Each structure stands twice: as C-alpha cells, then as structure tokens.
Amino acid sequence: MEIKIGIGLDCLVFGMSQKEVEDILGKPDKTSETEKDKGIVYYFYDKLIKTKFDKEEDLKLYSIEVHNPDxxxxxxxxxxxxxxxxxxxxxxxxxxxxxxxDYDTFDIIFCEEIWTTFEFELNRLKNIEFSPLFKDSKNIIWPNRIYHNHSIPKEGLNEEG
Structure with a gap:
C-alpha cells in the first residue's frame, strides 16, 4: 500500500467518483457526512482507510486517511x-x-509541500491523511487520470485532471 504524493494511494486516484472508489475497494462499511465541509466520508474497516469526497468539488475523491500498518x-x-x-x-x-x-491527546506534523498530515499518539504515528496538491490556496492540482495503475513521476501531474 503505497502513498503517491499528490496522486493517491495505490489505484485510488484523487478526483475519482464514489462509484470508482467502490469499484476498487468495494462497498464501504460505513458512510457519513462531515459537518464542516459537507463532504461524504467512506469507511473501509478491513483496509483501515477513510476516503473523503468534497461536495464543492462535485463529490470527487479529495482526501484519504490511512491507519493501515502496511x-x-x-x-x-x-x-x-x-x-x-x-x-x-x-x-x-x-x-x-x-x-x-500539539493537542491534549495527540500531536500533528503537517507538511504543506505534500499536503499531508501525520497524526501521533504517545509519539507514535497512528494515521496519515493526504490530499491532492494545490497550485495556490484555492486551486487543486488534480492528477492526470491515466495514471490509475502506474507509478507516477512528479512531472506526471497536471492542473486539469
């Protein structure tokens, strides 16, 4: 299970629809709606993955959170x-x-260059949440969709998706 910076996780590519994610991971064990950004979250218990779809971005796969030790x-x-x-x-x-x-019960390292949050509890990494890269504070660099099953070089990113 490999995180591809700005692209996604293994065959999951940022910008995919909910159906495309389900075609790869199967039906989620649970779904919910986030209050803050009115997005949709899919929970895959056996894979230890959460996927988030952004309503402002036509419910495209926008964020992946991984708890899986692999x-x-x-x-x-x-x-x-x-x-x-x-x-x-x-x-x-x-x-x-x-x-x-630093928070009361956990700590975070955030790296803006790769738009990734590392969450720690008792000084040990518990999960990683990451999303596509940003051209600026409002413009997402959606990965080129042809890279679904390939190792994606950094220069393989484009701004159209």
Missing amino acids: VKMFKKKLINKTKGEIESLLLNNGYKKIEYE
Whole structure:
C-alpha cells in the first residue's frame, strides 16, 4: 500500500467518483457526512482507510486517511514511527515546510509541500491523511487520470485532471 504524493494511494486516484472508489475497494462499511465541509466520508474497516469526497468539488475523491500498518511513503512503512523518524524522512526527501501542532491527546506534523498530515499518539504515528496538491490556496492540482495503475513521476501531474 503505497502513498503517491499528490496522486493517491495505490489505484485510488484523487478526483475519482464514489462509484470508482467502490469499484476498487468495494462497498464501504460505513458512510457519513462531515459537518464542516459537507463532504461524504467512506469507511473501509478491513483496509483501515477513510476516503473523503468534497461536495464543492462535485463529490470527487479529495482526501484519504490511512491507519493501515502496511502503508508506505518513500518506500518506508510509517505507522508507529516516532515524530523524529517522520521528520527525518520528510527532510531527507527534500521537504522542509514542516509544521507542528500539539493537542491534549495527540500531536500533528503537517507538511504543506505534500499536503499531508501525520497524526501521533504517545509519539507514535497512528494515521496519515493526504490530499491532492494545490497550485495556490484555492486551486487543486488534480492528477492526470491515466495514471490509475502506474507509478507516477512528479512531472506526471497536471492542473486539469
């Protein structure tokens, strides 16, 4: 299970419809509507994945949250790594815009360059939430849909989707 920055997760590509996601992952175990942005969330219990669809973006797949211990980024498994290990991994891969937030029961590292949030509990990574990249604060760079089953190079991104 490999996170592809700005693209998606394995065969899941940002911009897919709910039906396309269901064709890949099957029917969700649970669905809900988010209050904040009025999006739709699919929960896949056996895969330890949540997918979010944004109503403002015609219910396209907009965000993926992974709790699965097999998930990889930069060819490394991440779940249960420490904050220091994740910070080093980001820095070693050229990502330097790292923000830290401490809450009562968990901590977050956010990397804007890859639009990814790493959530920690007791200094161990519990989940990763990521979405497409942004050209600016309002314009999403949707991945080119031809990359569904391919390893996608960074230059393979386009702004049309």
